[in-house]
Amino acid sequence: MLAVGAGAVAWSVVGRQDTSAAMGEVRASSAPSATASAPPAEDRLHAQVDAVLKVRASAVLAGKLPQFLATVDPRNKKLRQQQQVLFGNLRKIGLRKLTYEREPKWAPEPQPQHGPSAHAFRVQMMVQIAGIDPAPRAVQLGYTFVERGGRLLLVDDDDLNGSYGRGTYLEPWDLGAIEAIRKPGVLVVVPAGERANGERLAREARAAAPGVRAATRRAQAAILVIAMADRRSMDPEWQSGGHPAAAVAAYNLAPIAEDPRDMKVVGSRVVIHPDQRKKAGRLLLAHEFTHAAMAPLGFSAPTWLVEGLAMYAEMQLAEQRGYDVSEPRDELLDEAIPQLDVLPIDGVFHGEYDEDSYGVSWILVEFLMDKYGQKKVNALYADLAQAPEDPTLREQLLRKHLKLSETAFVAAVKKYDGPS
Ligand SMILES: [Zn+2]
Structure with a gap:
């Protein structure tokens, strides 16, 4: 139950291409013929790769499977079958935008297992799910191409997996056939055959959304929920308290135009x-x-506030649904809160004190909501999310918004006995 910034931040993207739809078969012979200005072989290869990538993207957007498969090695039945499933998955998800952009500064890596001319290229897939994503999101891929019979063909799509810039999890559309369940404000992706669970999760998501809006006065307009059976859908580093997180809110990242090595949420x-x-x-x-x-506000809010607010929204919803939250609250007020010396520290939050860290953070935020109100809590959150992660600065911001030092805050929480 944590927020993660899924890596891949150092993957550089320079010189975005104009990827307006380009249809038709791609043949090596379609490269400029030998004139005085014929480009070197490498430039010609890059142009071919870019053309094949354009064909793939436009084929997906237009729903043209034969055009998509025309770029895939005709001898490799398994890859063709996988690519056909991928195509079907992307169609089911429903894309507003899709481009594949070769990383221009990266030297292609020879992949001799696929033949002497085979090279892997770093490719950034920019994908925007229709009605869900406010902007295209970057997904890092590695595509291996060979030139055969005058044509450039995709021969593999995982030769760069696990290497620099490539996450250690897979996208749901890369994990076999899926089902996509769309309801207002949510898209749930599940494995084929689990439609009933997808429908259930879509209902649960819709029931959760009003509580989040009420607790935060902000919300993502629409969201993708991924619930795959395949463990590769989770990054092994998405941990909480030494065990895999039950769920994560993973950032969608996109390159910042001015500095292609940086990513923004x-x-x-x-x-x-x-x-x-x-x-x-x-x-x-x-x-x-x-x-x-809360993610768009920035990365730097202290973990007790990030997790405390999420717990607060969760517990508010639980209470509205008729759960008695006074029992866990009283237990925390009797046992964990009296032992508090300082606010929970980021570095050990997800460590061995995991269980109490979440509960204590809930109490801290509930206290703030009760005594100061949502507006002040939100303003404090926004400032802390933007500030450098520095204890002195955090203390200054506590004083600015709450007129409290950390010590006074902790002392006040010890006197708290539940919402008024
Ligand atoms: Zn969390």
């Missing part, structure tokens, strides 16, 4: 752990949706 998606996908309900989703709603 353009939204979030929620990934549910495979073991939790049939149990996860509105409370877990409310927690993750809160992270998604």
